[in-house]
Amino acid sequence: MAESVCRSLRDGVLEGELAPALTIKDSLSSPFGFNVFSHILVQLSSHIVAGKSQSRGMVIVSLSRSPSSYTGLLKMNGVDVESSKKWIHILDCYTDPLGWKDKTRKSGDIMDPSNQILSSYKTVKDVNKLFSVICDLGRGLVGENKSRFCVAIDSLSELLRHSSMQSVASLLSNLRSHDQISSIFGLLHSDLHEERALAAVEYTSSIVASVDPFHHSVDGQGSYIRNSSEPNLTKGKLNIRSKRRNGRVRVTCEEFKVGPSGISFAPVSAVDGAAVAGLIPKVQFNLQLSEKELVDRSRVVLPFEHQGNGKPIQIYDGRRSLEESNNETTPISGGKKEESGRGEIIYFRDSDDEMPDSDEDPDDDLDI
Amino acid sequence: MATTRTRVSSFSHNVSSLKSSQHPGLKNGPNGTTFVSSGISDLDKILGGGFSLGSLVMIMEDAEAPHHMLLLRNFMSQGLLHRQPLLYASPSKDPRAFLGTLPSPGSSKDDTSHKPSHEKDLRIAWQYKKYFGEPQLNINTNNGGHHDYCNDLDLRKPLERHFFTSNNVDCVSIQNSPNLDALKDRCAEFLAQFSRNEGSISSAGRIAIQSFCSPQCKYSDMEWHMLSFIRSLKGMARSSNVVVVVTFPPSLLSPSCSKRLQHMADTLLSVRAIPDEDKELAKLLTGYQDMVGLLNVHKVARLNTQVPVILDATTFSIKLQKRRFLVFECLNQAPVDGSGGSSYGNSGVCSTSTKAGPLDF
Numbered sequence: 001m002a003e004s005v006c007r008s009l010r011d012g013v014l015e016g017e018l019a020p021a022l023t024i025k026d027s028l029s030s031p032f033g034f035n036v037f038s039h040i041l042v043q044l045s046s047h048i049v050a051g052k053s054q055s056r057g058m059v060i061v062s063l064s065r066s067p068s069s070y071t072g073l074l075k076m077n078g079v080d081v082e083s084s085k086k087w088i089h090i091l092d093c094y095t096d097p098l099g100w101k102d103k104t105r106k107s108g109d110i111m112d113p114s115n116q117i118l119s120s121y122k123t124v125k126d127v128n129k130l131f132s133v134i135c136d137l138g139r140g141l142v143g144e145n146k147s148r149f150c151v152a153i154d155s156l157s158e159l160l161r162h163s164s165m166q167s168v169a170s171l172l173s174n175l176r177s178h179d180q181i182s183s184i185f186g187l188l189h190s191d192l193h194e195e196r197a198l199a200a201v202e203y204t205s206s207i208v209a210s211v212d213p214f215h216h217s218v219d220g221q222g223s224y225i226r227n228s229s230e231p232n233l234t235k236g237k238l239n240i241r242s243k244r245r246n247g248r249v250r251v252t253c254e255e256f257k258v259g260p261s262g263i264s265f266a267p268v269s270a271v272d273g274a275a276v277a278g279l280i281p282k283v284q285f286n287l288q289l290s291e292k293e294l295v296d297r298s299r300v301v302l303p304f305e306h307q308g309n310g311k312p313i314q315i316y317d318g319r320r321s322l323e324e325s326n327n328e329t330t331p332i333s334g335g336k337k338e339e340s341g342r343g344e345i346i347y348f349r350d351s352d353d354e355m356p357d358s359d360e361d362p363d364d365d366l367d368i
Numbered sequence: 369m370a371t372t373r374t375r376v377s378s379f380s381h382n383v384s385s386l387k388s389s390q391h392p393g394l395k396n397g398p399n400g401t402t403f404v405s406s407g408i409s410d411l412d413k414i415l416g417g418g419f420s421l422g423s424l425v426m427i428m429e430d431a432e433a434p435h436h437m438l439l440l441r442n443f444m445s446q447g448l449l450h451r452q453p454l455l456y457a458s459p460s461k462d463p464r465a466f467l468g469t470l471p472s473p474g475s476s477k478d479d480t481s482h483k484p485s486h487e488k489d490l491r492i493a494w495q496y497k498k499y500f501g502e503p504q505l506n507i508n509t510n511n512g513g514h515h516d517y518c519n520d521l522d523l524r525k526p527l528e529r530h531f532f533t534s535n536n537v538d539c540v541s542i543q544n545s546p547n548l549d550a551l552k553d554r555c556a557e558f559l560a561q562f563s564r565n566e567g568s569i570s571s572a573g574r575i576a577i578q579s580f581c582s583p584q585c586k587y588s589d590m591e592w593h594m595l596s597f598i599r600s601l602k603g604m605a606r607s608s609n610v611v612v613v614v615t616f617p618p619s620l621l622s623p624s625c626s627k628r629l630q631h632m633a634d635t636l637l638s639v640r641a642i643p644d645e646d647k648e649l650a651k652l653l654t655g656y657q658d659m660v661g662l663l664n665v666h667k668v669a670r671l672n673t674q675v676p677v678i679l680d681a682t683t684f685s686i687k688l689q690k691r692r693f694l695v696f697e698c699l700n701q702a703p704v705d706g707s708g709g710s711s712y713g714n715s716g717v718c719s720t721s722t723k724a725g726p727l728d729f
Contacts, residue, residue: 169583170543177460199619200583203431246688247433247660248644302493 002036002254002265005207005240006043012054012148012182017245019176022185023156023201026211030236032256033211034065035263037187041070041152042077044185048087048150049079055182057141057149059134060090063158064187067092067118077262081117089137090118094154097124097162124159127167131174138180151175153186156201157193165197172204207242214255234258237268392516393450394421394572399672404452404572404611405518407442410696412518414684415668416677419443419611419635421572422564423669424602426633427615429579433641435661435686436615438694440576442521443613445470447574449519449527453536455558457551458578459585463539466578467532474522474693522692542577547587548597551577555601562608573610575601580616591625598632634669639686653685653699661686663696 005022013019022040026033041060047053060070067090074081074088081088096102099122119137123129138149153159159168175184190198190210202208214235238254253268395403395417403418412418419425429436447454448470456463540554555575562573580598581588588594598614605612618626618638630636640662642649650656663684668677684696 164589165583166586166588173459173584174461196620196622199431203583203617203620241432243432243641244644247435247641247686249432249641250644251646302491 002039002209002238002256004252005209005242006040006047008207008242009040009044009150009183009185010047010053010055012150018173018206019178019181020183020207021172021176021205022183022207022209023205024185024187024209024211025190025198025202026187027189027191030211030213032236032258032263033187033189035258036209036211036238036256037152037154037185038073039263040185042074042079044150044152045074045079045088046077049083053150053182054148055142055150056147057087057089057138058152059138059141059149060088060152060154061093061130061134062090062154063093063097063124064155066094071117086117086141088117089141091133091137092118092120093124093130093158095120096122097158099123124162127159127163127171131171134175135178135180142180146180148180148182150182151184153184156186156188160188160193160197160201165200169200169204172201176204207240209238209240212237212239238265391569391571393447393452394569395517399670401671402569402572402609404450404574405446406439407444407446407518407521408439408694408696409518409520410684410694411439411663414665414679414696415635418518419613420669420671421569421609421611422606423611423634423671424598424605424632425611425613425635425637425669426629427613428630428636428638429615429617430638430640430661431617431619433639433661435639435641435663437578438523438686439637439639440578440613440615441470441523442694443574444576445472445521445527446519448531448537449473451536452571453538453558453561453573454532455538455540455555455573455575456578457540457542457554457576459541459543459582461541461543463541467537467539468526470527470532471521471523472525472527473519474525520693523688523694524692542585545586547590547593552597552600556604559604559608559610562610564607564609569609571609573608575605575610575612577612577614580614581621582617583620588620591622595625595628595632598629602632602634630666633667634671636665636667638664638666640664655685655687655697658687658689659685660688 008020009022024033024036024040026036044053044055045058048055048058060067062070070090071081102122119133121130121133134151138151142149156168159171172184172186175181188198188201214237235255235257238256240250240252240254242250242252244250254265255268256263256265393404395405397403397417397420401420401422403412403420405412405418406415427436427439444454444456444467456466458466460466538554538558540551542548542551545551558573558575562571581594601612601614616629618630621629642659642661653659663686665679665682665684668679670677681698683699685699687695687697689695
């Protein structure tokens with residue numbers, strides 16, 4: 001559920017652990033990543049303003065959209081941006097990420113000094129500096145004490161465009177291990193990057209929410225007209241994989257619908273079974289015993305086990321059958337023939353010189 | 369009466385008598401090798417004794433689960449308990465902080481209660497049994513000295529500080545180094561203390577490298593550099609009394625590099641995550657509630673011999689007993705209808721196809 005994702009971001013980090021990091025991944029076949037991102041942004045902001053979340057402030061690193069669009073978005077959703085207690089700061093990496101305007105401008109730069117919540121950042125390629133600026137801004141929001149803040153990165157794709165995968169991965173892991181950061185979340189467009197960059201970002205994040213087309217294509221090649229029908233432009237599926245603390249992965253799926261008022265989520269109607277068969281080998285027999293089976297097994301009385309309980313111990317020596325299992329009177333020696341109506345087989349020993357064991361049924365010595 | 373005797377060939381390696389009294393952390397293995405414990409008794413049993421000295425153990429991580437940390441913690445802690453020096457390298461900024469999470473031996477001695485005691489209860493129906501006093505055929509589970517070799521480590525109880533504040537633990541952070549040369553020098557220095565000579569083994573050491581190609585390391589796209597580092601590490605380790613354990617996430621490497629690293633390992637394990645609250649898996653496996661992941665054993669080290677190890681089962685479930693003790697159990701699966709599928713599914717490289725591939729180093 002998007003609810004659970006928002007909740008885990010809101011609850012933040014436990015002491016001594018890495019902060020939860022959400023990566024929202026979308027692609028051309030279902031380009032609604034920003035809708036999901038803004039939904040989560042709005043939710044988290046309202047939690048912060050209401051004081052219900054662990055983080056007391058938010059730093060938005062806006063790379064692909066202008067800061068004013070964020071203030072507009074928050075205002076439209078009823079979140080008070082201009083409140084007296086400063087809780088949000090937007091780092092503007094959109095207007096001039098590489099500092100070109102400074103180089104071309106002859107006069108001094110014209111910055112709006114009255115804007116309290118905005119700062120401009122001009123060296124996106126220097127990821128270390130970005131990290132320290134984010135931390136400083138956050139600390140400015142929440143103070144030096146134990147309060148925490150959360151970080152929203154508008155587009156990890158933009159960051160990956162400007163700098164190497166290693167530096168982005170180290171930025172994410174440094175942010176996660178910073179002791180004043182409560183949670184981070186970012187947006188990524190999966191078809192812009194190589195597999196390895198995607199894998200690296202997924203490796204460093206704890207929740208991966210991928211925005212998929214409504215009719216899931218079987219081979220994920222990305223060609224977005226899969227069916228004969230039109231691609232669905234308002235609906236899609238959100239597949240969430242979150243890493244839990246005990247090492248298991250929680251996989252959930254939701255449908256979403258994008259409308260003029262925003263995005264809405266609904267639990268998915270039909271669940272298709274996950275392919276778990278590949279995980280386990282096809283062992284056909286259960287080789288262990290359950291508790292009941294163990295108890296039953298211990299109750300089985302084996303042959304010879306009931307001997308010696310007061311009765312004399314009898315050892316079969318091959319010449320005569322044991323008396324307990326022998327009900328019929330079969331003469332061993334002698335030539336008497338008996339008839340009975342049951343059709344028995346009567347065997348007469350020819351002589352006593354024969355080996356004593358050769359004529360006896362080997363199962364006769366079983367004492368059951 | 370059939371007793372099982374290990375087949376001793378006419379050429380038996382003249383092993384200098386290894387002192388299990390003096391070195392509880394070491395155990396004699398076949399073909400002149402020596403084992404150290406991995407810290408998990410189930411894993412020692414699966415591998416036939418433990419990790420061989422001089423071998424390279426590689427653990428393939430799953431990007432979604434931290435189970436490799438459990439294995440590493442037990443490995444490192446067991447070494448420290450036996451006073452074996454340790455070199456630990458990790459991509460975090462402060463590797464020393466990880467030492468605070470190492471487990472300590474558990475105090476409860478109820479490890480026999482969970483083990484199925486089927487072997488002890490083997491009953492033979494034999495008519496002359498009554499004439500003998502004690503039962504003759506009790507299977508010896510070799511408990512003598514067992515507690516010293518491998519401790520039951522309680523993951524919730526941290527290891528006492530005096531085990532690692534002494535100078536036998538060296539920690540290296542590999543995050544900021546531009547390449548692996550610094551780490552290679554540290555390893556070479558460490559391994560030089562334990563070089564193998566003709567005499568008896570005085571002490572053993574352990575090296576643990578965590579998340580070797582983690583993306584925040586600057587050298588993580590220099591694949592050939594990483595491969596040559598592992599190769600030289602393996603070569604150095606072969607001639608010394610050290611076990612090297614390296615964990616790496618194979619999904620972050622190119623497939624060829626990942627395959628090459630897997631081939632270089634003497635013992636290859638992999639851990640995998642399982643989905644949470646999955647009804648299908650719960651129906652398919654008994655004991656699903658306690659499982660936290662899966663362990664696959666792809667290769668088991670066999671030094672000084674060409675005979676490979678063929679295991680009965682290569683997939684085990686990772687469980688945390690009482691959330692403290694790490695155990696590996698065979699999977700108990702409901703009988704399936706057996707239609708299709710090979711007996712080991714997709715669980716990875718078969719243990720016999722070890723070094724016969726076209727790659728030769």
